[in-house]
Amino acid sequence: MGVSVNAAFIPAEALRRNFAEVKAGMRPKEAIEESNRCLYCYDAPCIQACPTGINIPSFIKKIASGNMKGSARAIMDANPVGATCARVCPTEELCEGACVLNHSSKPIMIGQLQRYATDWAIKRGQPLFAAGASNGKSVGIIGGGPAGLSAARELARFGFAVTVYEAKEQAGGLDTYGIVSFRLPKSISLWEVEQVRQLGVEIRTNTKVGQDISIEELFSQHEALVLAAGMSKVPDLGIEGEQLTGVYDAIDFVEATKAELVTDLVGKRVAVIGAGNTAVDAATCSVRLGAASVKMVYRRTRAEMTAYDFEFEFAKQDGVTFEWLSAPIRIIGDEDGKVAALECQPMRLEAAEEGIRKKPVPEGLPYLLEVDAVIKAIGQSRHLPLVEQLGLDHKRGIVTVNASTHQTSNPRVYAAGDVIFGEGQGEAMVVAAAQQGKLAAHAINARFSARSERYG
Known part of the structure; x- marks a missing residue:
């Protein structure tokens, strides 16, 4: 329905x-x-x-x-x-x-x-856990999303002094800002943040590492760091018309609905480019904001869609339709500089090497979709400058870690969450990020406990 x-x-x-x-x-x-x-x-x-x-x-x-x-x-x-x-x-x-x-x-x-x-x-409103006796050690956590909060909670229970550095106004990351309210009310995520804060964890919001506090300061203040900064903005499509009024970044679009609901899309025709969970969130948000029609445009087929099955069914129930095997090649504007149409190229899937996804290639003539708004949901870019400032080994911004300890190429830095997802490493799930944060915390505790036993 x-x-x-x-x-x-x-x-x-x-x-x-x-x-x-x-x-x-x-x-x-x-x-x-x-x-x-x-x-x-x-x-x-x-x-x-x-x-x-x-x-x-x-x-x-x-x-x-x-x-x-x-x-x-x-x-x-x-x-x-x-x-x-x-x-x-x-x-x-x-x-x-x-x-x-x-x-x-x-x-x-x-x-x-x-x-x-x-x-x-x-x-x-009851606290469920207590902090452990202080062990005199300090850990800094870059990012207050699921992975960072998980690491902070475990470390505090082990007795570490923990400081979380969060760039946004509130902690919680994706859970607070990036998942639509009708599936996850903000209050749920903020309760989890409070459970961590009640253990004595200091959460410094509006604090961007590399800008409001330097990497050098972090290393001087903490024995270890956990990088859990998630991912950044939706990248550009690289096509004509992205600067037009009515083109949105899906991450910013969903986040805005968690702060204020506006009527900009009432009666509008919306195209969402992409087929992941964020794309579904953007599409279903558009429906709830009064869009006349919402269509998801994807260059592959339903079989390659990365959104969960229940997300796909949810979108269909909301009346979202799908334009499979279609790649956007141009956003066309009207005389006022507003979105008027999306030009798409029909595609077909071409067999690839074993273990590699089929490759979409052009087939047929381009066609137009008359739309009033375009929402880009084609994944997110990496925090490459931050990764490089920390001097960590990475593959195109995906931080390389030891699979069991989550230790990076710098033995004082551990990483968890979306910063390690990709290249066959990690999983893009909230629950997976939480587990990675736990594993990093347990590895840090084991490292310092062993050191204390050796020299104590």
Whole structure:
């Protein structure tokens, strides 16, 4: 069922309703009944399928027995952004996909139960963990997104003094700014930030490393650093017309909806270029902002689309349509410098070497799509200047790390999250970033603990 908002005028209250969380949480009776369906497997495959290794049978059993705080602790102990992941993880591909009940009935609704337990903790505002006794060591973390927060939380529990350097006004990264409100309300991410802050972690917002504080200062103030800066802006398409009014960066576009809802797209025809999760977010945001039509334009086919399956289905339910095998080659403006059309080149996929994606190549004559706005969602560029300032080995901005310790070419610097994703390294999931932050923190703790034992 699509969102019906295509009217000449949309009151502010209607817009706010459009951006309210789409999926309702479980009611207590439903949660108890669902938790009692769990077989509490001893060798639970769902645990193995969770990148952060949440003890899923344990947290579900605690719901069944009424131990809600224990359930929330079990989740958040393994995954410092477990409340967010309850809403945005592709559970059907991970824990629920591994549930043994898939063979006989339907899998346990693990994501919904995880949300039920963490929502309980959020509503009560209770801190779930305490900081460890000080070990006299300090770690600086560049970036306050899922990977950075995860590393900070673990390090604080180990007794490190931790400072997070966050360029934006609030911490949380992608969870706070980059995922649409109707899937992940900002308040959920900020609760996770507060859980970290309550452990004594200093979070310095509006602080851009290399500008507001130098790399030299960081090294002088901390024994180790964790680079968790995520990725940067959407790159240019490299086609004519990108400077026209009505061309948007998908990252900025989604972020803006989390601060203020405007009516610029009411009644407009929108083309979203790309087919990843951010592209879907931009498309569904456009629908909720009153666009008359929203079309996703992708140079490959549905099979190569990088968005999760549930994201694709969500977009279809919202009335988004798809222009497959089409590559934008020019944005055409009107006499006022506003977007009027998108010229596209039909493509076909050409076989490539084994292990490499099929290559899209032109086929046929270009055609026009009449549109009033174009949203670019073709991935994000890397924080290459920052990586180079730190002097780290990298491949086109993708920081090279030891797979188990997440240590970089500089032994004092560790890295996690989107800064290491690519070239067959890492995964582009919130839950994967959280686990990488944990692994980096545990490696740092092991390193300094071993040193203390050696010289203590």
